[in-house]
Amino acid sequence: xxxxxxxxxxxxxxxxxxxxxxxxxxxxxxxxxxxxxxxxxxxxxxxxxxxxxxxxxxxxxxxxxxxxxxxxxxxxxxxxxxxxxxxxxxxxxxxxxxxxxxxxxxxxxxxxxxxxxxxxxxxxxxxxxxxxxxxxxxxxxxxxxxxxxxxxxxxxxxxxxxxxxxxxxxxxxxxxxxxxxxxxxxxxxxxxxxxxxxxxxxxxxxxxxxxxxxxxxxxxxxxxxxxxxxxxxxxxxxxxxxxxxxxxxxxxxxxxxxxxxxxxxxxxxxxxxxxxxxxxxxxxxxxxxxxxxxxxxxxxxxxxxxxxxxxxxxxxxxxxxxxxxxxxxxxxxxxxxxxxxxxxxxxxxxxxxxxxxxxxxxxxxxxxxxxxxxxxxxxxxxxxxxxxxxxxxxxxxxxxxxxxxxxxxxxxxxxxxxxxxxxxxxxxxxxxxxxxxxxxxxxxxxxxxxxxxxxxxxxxxxxxxxxxxxxxxxxxxxxxxxxxxxxxxxxxxxxxxxxxxxxxxxxxxxxxxxxxxxxxxxxxxxxxxxxxxxxxxxxxxxxxxxxxxxxxxxxxxxxxxxxxxxxxxxxxxxxxxxxxxxxxxxxxxxxxxxxxxxxxxxxxxxxxxxxxxxxxxxxxxxxxxxxxxxxxxxxxxxxxxxxxxxxxxxxxxxxxxxxxxxxxxxxxxxxxxxxxxxxxxxxxxxxxxxxxxxxxxxxxxxxxxxxxxxxxxxxxxxxxxxxxxxxxxxxxxxxxxxxxxxxxxxxxxxxxxxxxxxxxxxx
Numbered sequence: 001x002x003x004x005x006x007x008x009x010x011x012x013x014x015x016x017x018x019x020x021x022x023x024x025x026x027x028x029x030x031x032x033x034x035x036x037x038x039x040x041x042x043x044x045x046x047x048x049x050x051x052x053x054x055x056x057x058x059x060x061x062x063x064x065x066x067x068x069x070x071x072x073x074x075x076x077x078x079x080x081x082x083x084x085x086x087x088x089x090x091x092x093x094x095x096x097x098x099x100x101x102x103x104x105x106x107x108x109x110x111x112x113x114x115x116x117x118x119x120x121x122x123x124x125x126x127x128x129x130x131x132x133x134x135x136x137x138x139x140x141x142x143x144x145x146x147x148x149x150x151x152x153x154x155x156x157x158x159x160x161x162x163x164x165x166x167x168x169x170x171x172x173x174x175x176x177x178x179x180x181x182x183x184x185x186x187x188x189x190x191x192x193x194x195x196x197x198x199x200x201x202x203x204x205x206x207x208x209x210x211x212x213x214x215x216x217x218x219x220x221x222x223x224x225x226x227x228x229x230x231x232x233x234x235x236x237x238x239x240x241x242x243x244x245x246x247x248x249x250x251x252x253x254x255x256x257x258x259x260x261x262x263x264x265x266x267x268x269x270x271x272x273x274x275x276x277x278x279x280x281x282x283x284x285x286x287x288x289x290x291x292x293x294x295x296x297x298x299x300x301x302x303x304x305x306x307x308x309x310x311x312x313x314x315x316x317x318x319x320x321x322x323x324x325x326x327x328x329x330x331x332x333x334x335x336x337x338x339x340x341x342x343x344x345x346x347x348x349x350x351x352x353x354x355x356x357x358x359x360x361x362x363x364x365x366x367x368x369x370x371x372x373x374x375x376x377x378x379x380x381x382x383x384x385x386x387x388x389x390x391x392x393x394x395x396x397x398x399x400x401x402x403x404x405x406x407x408x409x410x411x412x413x414x415x416x417x418x419x420x421x422x423x424x425x426x427x428x429x430x431x432x433x434x435x436x437x438x439x440x441x442x443x444x445x446x447x448x449x450x451x452x453x454x455x456x457x458x459x460x461x462x463x464x465x466x467x468x469x470x471x472x473x474x475x476x477x478x479x480x481x482x483x484x485x486x487x488x489x490x491x492x493x494x495x496x497x498x499x500x501x502x503x504x505x506x507x508x509x510x511x512x513x514x515x516x517x518x519x520x521x522x523x524x525x526x527x528x529x530x531x532x533x534x535x536x537x538x539x540x541x542x543x544x545x546x547x548x549x550x551x552x553x554x555x556x557x558x559x560x561x562x563x564x565x566x567x568x569x570x571x572x573x574x575x576x577x578x579x580x581x582x583x584x585x586x587x588x589x590x591x592x593x594x595x596x597x598x599x600x601x602x603x604x605x606x607x608x609x610x611x612x613x614x615x616x617x618x619x620x621x622x623x624x625x626x627x628x629x630x631x632x633x634x635x636x637x638x639x640x641x642x643x644x645x646x647x648x649x650x651x652x653x654x655x656x657x658x659x660x661x662x663x664x665x666x667x668x669x670x671x672x673x674x675x676x677x678x679x680x681x682x683x684x685x686x687x688x689x690x691x692x693x694x695x696x697x698x699x700x701x702x703x704x705x706x707x708x709x710x711x712x713x714x715x716x717x718x719x720x721x722x723x724x725x726x727x728x729x730x731x732x733x734x735x736x737x738x739x740x741x742x743x744x745x746x747x748x749x750x751x752x753x754x755x756x757x758x759x760x761x762x763x
Contacts, residue, residue, distance in 0.1 A: 015092065053269040072123035073086075079129075092504055121490040139561060272323060569660075626736045671688070
């Protein structure tokens, strides 16, 4: 039997590597958001600093490993066999849950996931353990460390409210003092803030780092902790003097930027030292349990795991290996960047494309806060209220960036506070040995500072609140899903053992593979830069036209692919391909909506002489929307037809669709070629007009034929409905493409006056 448990230990470590990769993708939001959102440094610099923090923290994470061994259950009540299946259930459910949240780009808490997976697995295993031993269910509770589990759970969820309120308060007070033009107070408040930050982070690094080194005696730990005040005072005094010297020598030195980069290192270290147990704590506990049992000579089903109650002796090689895997994942995981983008978007200072839709609860919260704010404003004198509001107005000179993606989502002050408050809360919790989730703390501090900074304007507040509610709801959903899934998984494993373990592992691999496919299909990457240069509307209009033409060409190529493959999939009754086309068209719509927002924002800066041209560019977007709706309807109708097993198309209908597809593709490809030129010539325009008239005439004839066939041959009503839908949408597509031809043909004259009217009035 020892080979079976060795196999399980190996599986646990393989699953741990997978869990590390998935977990880091999720938790990167904790320490990357502030530095990347504020552009405190280049992407490479921020990643290098974060990597150093991860490696430093992973080495010092040994002291947290007891949570996986005895934090939520009493291992002495479990046999070796039960412990191994308990740990297997934890790892399987943890990986599936975290990958699901990463795939939909939603931050969740690895701490919540592992705690509730441990709790659920322990409940499932212990229930059947008592049942099989004919014991009393009254003794069932002895298996669970109720006090420890409750402390962990309450601490985790309490941190949500505390982090949000503290983040809001600190940001509000700081902004009142420095406003947005923080350079004026750099030598005074900036130096004071920087010194306090360095003192806190120094204390943070010492307490979270040095006290977690494997093998450090309790006496040394106590000495370090007792000296924390002295360490902080020395760090404060030294840094204040250094900042004053540096500022005298270099007046452009930004203390807040230094704090952001230092804070990124500290939080990355905290993540690794705090959360590493979430990923490798279980396999290390399983490995220790296996070694402890191996030479005992007692059957695994009878050997009680009292050894797991003893202090853990972490293997530095395991910790170092885990740190390397985490660092590599940080650099190469695209899912990590998606999750970070979610947090940055929710904390963005300026108005932008909102990722989340509004909901009734969010609208109610925003409405209630507005009423409270208005009530407070009535009590405070108008002059005082005006002065307070003025501190939250960003009147600093606007910097023009080469690319909009280079523009910071928020300033260095807010980024520094995000990191310092999060680090401070984690430090306080560590001092009192209170467990918390670094994800909860980091994310909610970010949201609190965003609210205080009035980043949630009237135009975006409902969407931002909705996003926060969605993320927080995801955390609670994680707890519920983890508890339920782990109870089921553990119950199956303890009853069917190896016969259940192998199928569950296969299911895990299949689900991860499907998740990867979903992520890739749902993240079609545009090869055209959809960001729009800030100088477009401040220079030659033809630069605008060039960019519009380039983006339009790319979108039409994607539509051409979608149309061609949709008709082919319909004729082959290929439902999977139709589902992929549905995802592709949705992605094109999303890209186009984002493009519309950016274009609308840029139109605000159009000089008077270019406004008619800018209006024409918006009209192009309107035409694109019409084209997209037609393509969406064709894909949806085709998918519905195949999915619901409607009758196959008749030969005449297949021929009709093939002919229509061929002619529209030829027209579309010729238009794409012309768009890639400087302009559409008069000869091109006449050719397009002639071809269009022929295609529209053919479509009208096809509609008549379909109606005639339906009457004469008694064709299926579902078939007739599908073909007529596609034909009418084909006609709309030709009208949309014709408008694009007319518009770019008229652009060549350089006369933009009443350009849209010309397009609409011409035949």
